[in-house]
Amino acid sequence: MGPVRRAVEELTSAQAKAELAMLAREIAAADLAYHQADAPVMPDADYDTLKRRNAAIEARFPELKRPDSPSDRVGAAPSEAFAKIRHSVPMLSLANGFEDADITDFAERIRRFLNLAADAPLAFTAEPKIDGLSLSIRYENGEMVQAATRGDGETGENVTANARTIADIPHRLEGAPEVLEVRGEVYMSHADFAALNERQEAAGGKTFANPRNAAAGSLRQLDAAITAARPLRFFAYAWAEISEPLADTQSGAIARLAALGFSTNPLMIRCEGIADLLAHYRAIEARRATLGYDIDGVVYKVDRLDLQARLGFRSATPRWAIAHKFSAERATTLLEAIEIQVGRTGALSPVARLTPVTVGGVVVSNATLHNADYIAGRDSRGNPIREGRDIRVGDWVTVYRAGDVIPKIEDVDLTRRPAESQPYSFPETCPVCGSDAIREPGEAVHRCTGNLICPAQAVEKLKHFVSRDAFDIEGIGAKQVEAFFQEGWIREPADIFTLEVRHGESLRKREGWGEKSAANLFRGISERRSIPLNRLIFGLGIRHVGETAARLIARSYGSWARFQMAMEAAREHEGEDWETLNNIDGIGPVMAASLVDFFHDPANRAAIERLVAELSIEDVEAPSTEGSAIAGKTVVFTGTLEKMTRAEAKARAEALGAKVAGSVSARTDYVVAGPGAGSKEKKARELGLTLLSEDEWLDLIG
Template sequence: MVEMPKQRREAKERLADLDRQITRANEAYHGQDAPEMSDADYDALVAEARAIVSAYPGLASDAPSLGKVGASPSGGFRKVSHEQPMLSLDNAFSAEDVVDFADRVRRFLSLGDDENLAFVAEPKIDGLAVALRYEGGHLVRGATRGDGQTGEDVTANLRSVDSIPKSLKNAPDVLEVRGEVYMRKEDFAALNARQEDAGGKVFANPRNAAAGSLRQLDAAVTADRPLRFFAYGWGVISDLPQDTQSGMMSWIEGLGFETTGPELGSVTDALTVYERTAERRGELPYDIDGVVYKVDRLDWQARLGMVGRAPRWAIAHKFPAERAVTRINAIDVQVGRTGKLTPVARLEPVTVGGVVVTNATLHNEDEIGRLDVRAGDLVEIQRAGDVIPQVLSVKTAPKEHAELPKFEPWTECPVCGALAVREPDEVDRRCTGGLTCRAQRVERLKHFQQRRAIDIDGLGEKTIEAFFERGWLESPADLFRLPEREEEIASLEGFGATSAANLVASVDAARSRPLGRFLFALGIRHIGEITARDLARAYGDWPAFRALLDRLAELKSGHGAAVGETEDKTAQRLNERLAEEIGVSGIGPEVAAALADFWLEEHNRETVSDLASEMKIEAEVFETKESDVSGKSVVFTGKLEAVSRDEAKAQAERLGARVSGSVSSKTDLLVAGPGAGSKLKKAESLGIEVIDEAAWLSIVEGAA
C-alpha cells in the first residue's frame, strides 16, 4: 500500500500534539504533584503516540516524551545522580498485551516454547518512587526518582517514615533499596479532614498527598504526615545474595522492609493474579492502578536490558479506566511555541476515582467536529489516576444540545491578533504572527530554559513572562545577561536582594551544559530529548557537531535535481543523503532535513553564536564499558543464532558502539550471520571489517 503524504502529515501533526500533552502531564504529575490529567487519558495519549510511531517509524524523534521518565528535580532540594537509572515501565492494557510481552521476552532470549519462563506478579502501588542507600547497614541517603537519572535528596524526610529501617543487620556493604512511598486510604481521608479544618491544602488523592508530604522543605512537616514505604526492588548492591527476583524480594523482606507479597508463576498464573487483585482492589487499604510482571531470573533480566526509558523484562498491566459525566463550561485556546492553537475544554469540576479534574484537551478543531462538542454540553470523561481526562462522548439531550452555539474556529490569534490559518491537509490552525507573537516568543524561551534543557533554578514561567514584558528577554542568550540587571530584579515585587542574588547565581551555574541538553534546548523541529542525546552521543562535542551542521547545510544548498526527477523525489533523495551523512542509527531523513534547514537560516546561526559566547557547551559523556568497539559504528546483518538481533544491538550500545541499520563509508564493523546479503557485499566492497557471531560474542565476553 502506497503511503499518502496527507496521512503522514496528519500523523506527524497529531504526534507533535500528543508529545506536548504528554510532556506537560509528566511535569505536572511528577514535578509539581499537581496533576492536570488522569491516568486513563495519559495512557491513551501514550498508546496513541506509540501507535503512530509504530506505523511511521521515521517520526519517532517527534515524540521525545515517550523516552522520558518522571520529571526533572525541583530547585528546592539538592540533586542526586542515580548510579543506576530508575526506570519507568511500559504498559499493558489487556491479557493479549501481556501474552505479547511474554512472547517478546521469549524471542529476545531465543527460548523454546517448552522452556519455563517464570514471572513475579505484584500490585502496582500508586505512590512516589524513591531509592534508599545503605552503607555498612546504615541509611545514608534517600532520593526521589526525578527524571530517572537525577532525583532530589530527601534523606531527612525519609528518615521520619516509620516503615523505613534506619539500620540493617547482615546487609551488604552497599545496598540501595527501591520502592514507593505511599499513604493509606484512611490516613489520607484523616489528613484531608485536618487540612480542611486548618484552612490548608486539600489533596486530590493519596498519591499526591504522599508526594506533597515527602517533598516538604521542612522535614518536621513530613514527620507529621502518615507516610509508609513498600519495597519493590533494588539498585546498586555490592553483593547480590540471590539469583531471582522472587528470592531477592524475600531477602529484602527479611531485612525488615514491607513488600507487596509478590507471587511467582507462569504468564497464565500472572494473569490470574491480575484478575484476583482487580476484584479485591476496593478492599485494599492503599491505592493501586494495576499489576506489575517481572521476569524472575536475574541473569535473563540482565540479558534483556532496557529499551529507551523502560526495562524489557517488566511490564505494568493497568486496570481499566474510570468514567464520569460533567459539563463543559467553556472552550479556550492555548498558543504554543510553533504557533499552534490547541483548544482546551474547561470542565465543571468532577471527582473521578478520588481525583478532581477541571480541564481536557480537545486536540484540534477536527476532534471537536467529530464529537460535535459545544460549550455547555454534558460529556462523559474517562480517567484512571491523575492525568487530563479524555472526552468520550456528548451526553446532552439532543434538543438541548441543538440549542447550544456551535464551536467556531478561531480566525485570529487570541494573544497577538494575527491571522490564525489552517493550511490545506493540516489538522491544526496556527498563528501567523511568528516571533512577533508574544506567546510564541515566550514559549520558546520557556522551552529553552526548561528543566530538561538549560534549567535555570528559580526562573519559572511567570518570571520569564514578567521579564519579557519588561523587554529584558528578546532571545535565549538574554537569559545569561540577567546578572547585569541584578539591582533592577531586586527592586521588583516578590524578589529582593537575596532572591535576585540567588537567581544570578543560578544563571551563572547554568552557563555550562552538556551538548545533548543544549541541542534539545534550541527547539529545532523533530529534535526531541532522545534524538538530541543520540546526536550528542555520536558526535561528542560542539565543534564536531557544528562541523556536521556546516556539512549538512552545504550539501542541501548545493543539491540539484536529476534529469526528469520530480520535486518530491529530489527532496526525498536529498534528505536520505543528509541522513547518511549523519550516520546515526534512528536518525532518519526528516531529522536530517530539519537540522540542515535550521543551520541554513542566518538568524539561527546568529542565535547559536550568541549563545556560545555566553555558555560553555560541554562534551557529552556516557557511561559505557571500554571495549574494542567503543566509539565505532557497528551493523548487524543475517541471522544470529546464539542471541537475538535486539540483544546483540543492546550489547553493542553497552560497549559504547553506535548501532546503525545500514552500511556506509562510516561503518567500522559488520557482524554477519548466515544469510547475509547486500549489506555484506557492500561492506566487502568498501573494505569494512567483517566478523561472524562467534567473534562478536568474544568481544562482548572480553569486555565483561
C-alpha cells in the first residue's frame, strides 16, 4: 500500500505517474469484483475516494492521463460464462456529486455550455438512484428480443432468459415504437431480501450481504430457473436505440414508458431549478429508510431532450446528468424499539432495533446504544453528547458504520420526534431473571446480580466458551448452544464433553440432525479435549480477561497446574502470588482482582474441576523474540490477506513479540492492509502511520 498519500498539489510528475498507475490497478480490481463477481472488495465511499483522487491528479497532470484511465472506463468486462451482446448505444455511467456545491457547479456548467442566461428557464428531473444492477432490454415490433447487463459499457452479458422471469418486465408492448431499448435497474426489496436470506440459511446456502449483491447474483445465474425463484424487480428510467421519439422531454418519456407497462419510480419529479433539486434530495433522503428498497443518491437530468442532445457526452458520462450521492457510511432510519441484552458478565447492553437500511454496503437493522448515559445524551462524566439530545423509541436517527465497526447511532432528528414520545427509562432489574440490575460506582454499565441463576448469563458464557478464539468447537455455535441449553442438555462447559454419553441417541433423532451431523459434532468436541492453556483461560469467560491477556497469563505461568495453584494461593492486595500476578506486563489490579475472585468462588471452582477432568491442557512456552524486528510493536491487520489467513498472521506476529490490536490509534506502529481495507487504512493515512502491503509485512518479519 505504500506511504501516506500526499496532497495533489505537492506531487511531483514522477510521483503522480506512479500513483495513477497504482490507482488504475486498484480501481480496475474493484470494478471486476463489483460488476463481474458481485462481491465488492471495498465500501462505496472508499471507491468514490479513489475515483476522485484519480480525477484530481489527472486534472493537475493532464499529460499523464493513462490509456486505461478509470475516468474513461465504465463497469467491467462481461463474464466469459455468458454470451455477449454489443450495445447499440453505450451504457455509460454518471458523474457524481457529493456536496450541494457540486450540484450548483453542474447547473452552471450546463448554462455556460448552452450559453443560457442566469435567469433563463432550465428544468431538470430528479429521481432516486436505485442501488441495483443495470439492464438494457430490446423490443422489436413490441416483442422482447434480448436483455443485456451493462458489462463494460460497450458489451454486456446476454441474460435474456433470466430477464423474462422478472414480473416487472413486460414480454410484449402495445403501441410501442418499432424498435425500443428500455434501460433501468434490477433490484430487490428489503422484505424480499430478508426472506431470501432466511431461505438460503435454512437450506445451508450462501447468504447475501445486501440487496444489490443478491439482485446481481440472482440475475447473473446460468440457470434461469434459479433467477425465476428469486424475487427480482425492475424500474425503467431511460432508453437507448429507438425508432421514434417517446416524447420531447425526459419526464414525458418516462411517463410514456409507464403507459407502456413498465414500473417507473413514483418519486421522480420535474424541478425548475437548483433549489427544487436540493429540496427533493432532502425529501428523498428523509424517506430513504421507508422506501423498502436501496437507493444511494438522487439523479438529476436536464428535462428537455433537445438540450440533452446539444450537451452530448464526455468520454464516459453524459454532460446533462449527475448523481447526487448520499453518504455511504451514514443513513437516517426509524428507531422502532430499544431492547436489553444480558452478556456473560451480567452487563445490560441496550440495542436499537431499526427499520432496516443499508449503510456501508451492509443491511443494518440493529445498532449499539452502549449504556444508559449514552441514551440519555451524556458521557460517563456527565458531559453532554449530541448537545444533550437523548434517544427515544420512535426517533429518526442517523446511523453510521465505517468498515467493520459495529453500527452506532450518531444523532437524533428532533424535528421528527413524535409529540407523545417519552424519555427511555433504563431497567433496574434484569429482563431475563428479574434480579436487581445495579450500576457500581465508577462503572458505565448496569449489571445483573443474578450470576448463576440468570439463564442469559449462562447461555452467553457457553457461547463464549465455544467461540472461535476460545475452544472453537466445530459444529456447535450460538444457535446450537441456545437449543441445547433450552433442552436442558448443557448448563456448563463440562456438559459439552459429556453430551454424547448423556444425549447422543436423542440428538441423532432430533429434527435437523442425523447420524452424520451428530457424528461431526461429537468429533469436533473430541478434537477440543486437548487445548492450549491460553485458550482455556480465555474460554472461561473471566471478566476483564480478553484473548491477549489470556495469552500473557499463559506464557507467564506455563502450565495449568502452576496457574491454578497461584490463583488459589493469591489474596487480593497481599501475598507473593498476588504481587507476581500484578507484575505481569499488561495485567493491572482490576484484572488481577477479577481473576482471583473468579477462582475463589466455590461454584466456579467446582465447575472448573468438572471441566478440567475432561481435558488435556497443553503447556504454553514464552516465545523467543531475539532478533525480531517487531518485538514490542503494535500491529493492526485489515483487508484481505492473500498469502496467509488473518489468524495465521496474528499468531505469527504475536510469536515474534508484537501486540496485535483490533483498531487503529496513534499508538499503532504498523498497519498491514490488503484489498478492501476500508476505514482502518483511511484512519492510518490520516494519522500518518506506517502502512505495509502483505509482501512488505512478510519482508519485515523475515
